[in-house]
Amino acid sequence: MKLKNLKTNFLGRNNFYYNTIDSTQKEIWRRIYEENIENGTLIFSDYQTSGIGTHGRKWYTDEKNNISFSFFINMDCDIKKISGLTLEIAKTIKEILKRKYNVEIQIKEPNDIYYNGKKIGGILTESKVFSNKIKYLVVGIGINTNKQYFVDNIKDIATSIIKEFGIIIDTGEFITEFCNEFEKKIIIKGEKNNENRLFISRSRLTMYWNGKRFIRKI
DSSP states (O other): OOOOSOOOSSTTTSEEEEEEESOHHHHHHHHHHTTOOOTTOEEEEEEESSOBOGGGOBOOBOSTTOEEEEEEEEEEEEGGGGTTHHHHHHHHHHHHHHHHHOOOOEEETTTEEEETTEEEEEEEEEEEEETTEEEEEEEEEEEOSSOOOOOTTTTTTBOOHHHHHOOOOOHHHHHHHHHHHHHHHHBOSSSOOOSSSOOBOSSSOOOEETTEEOOOOO
16 A cells, blocks of 8 residues: 655655554664664554554554554754644644544644544654754654444543544545645745744755754755
């Protein structure tokens, strides 16, 4: 499976699908440590045997056609400069679900996605820091789109889009839309930097947050 209709410059352009994997997040980190990864690389899978949630919890991806993917961005900035990035990702997911599928979800800041008090998805943002600077950013996103069965310890606190709204969301279509929309929020060409967003150019990683430039050419 490959992502179709990508309109991005770099995010998701290098993408790899696995039917089953231990964890999309772990696979990204393996490629980083092996120095075998390009900026914007994305890994997605139908099944994860050891999916990672926030706070070290397990994320259950044990039924087909649920959304689980991770992506990599090469960086060089102070960790405090991107404190709002996870929430920006959550807002992007919320916008897509509403616009394309008429699904209205809630965000439990900064990284959880809920509906009627039950968790539908989450965002895991991890980084590698050297000398107080983030060098690698790895973001994992999991959304229960088609999940019908929940194990006992989460069945009363978790739900899925198909259970709540009765609709099926195509995984590849959603991930493509996310990449297209999120890159619009982070990419900049030239020196326009008057918005409170994180911007990246393809040719050089020039980034801005709160109107301040803090990444050198690489």
